Amino acid sequence: MRDGRGALDYGHPSYALVIPQPGEQWRAAVTTVGHAYLVVGLDPLGPGMGPELIDRYLGRVVTGGRALMAIADVQG
Template sequence: MTAPSLDVPPGPGFVATIAAVTAVQKPSDGLAVAQLLITHPGPRRQNETVETVEDGMRRLATALHLGPGEQEPPVIGGKLMIRRGFAALDYGHDRYVMTIPSPSQDWLALVGAGGACRICLVFAPLAVGADQAETDAHLRASFERGQVRWGTTYARRRF
């Protein structure tokens, strides 16, 4: 069996297993930036391997038009949808979007007001129970291996 093309977004079954976490970065210049970290906990479904998970994450990064982590993040257009306290990400599938579970209220307020959101996607699996130190170490190692993609998006005005 051959792997699907990177030009084809992953299906809803794969996307449903992705982990997404929101945060707001408040740098010293006072311009808050919403953040969305997208990871995968690793193989959990039948016939899933670390390689197929990483392939799915690469396909998701390609569908979102994310750029390499070592370069300035590209602006990828309005990919977020906010409505009544719920958030979703348009990842390029023609029928489905990715829900963002439990976004923080400050993240919703910032994105809902038109603020920028930095998406950071990591190819290599990250365990669901990873604490902050483990997540930081995983991000640093993934960045050093060129396994991070990112981009800047915002909420669509209508959906």
């Protein structure tokens, strides 16, 4: 967590994956718990998808075995 943003350091020397505006509830939860659960969907995700469509997408890729999941420690 840096400057209110979440950033995932995945080992690339120059880049990190940044969550530019995580909600206050998300920031409080990961800071309190000390880790975040990550899900990377392997199927394309359409632009402009709202929360409902993203939830359906995640359900589909997870149950279909098309997602990678991990737990990351929170620092900062």
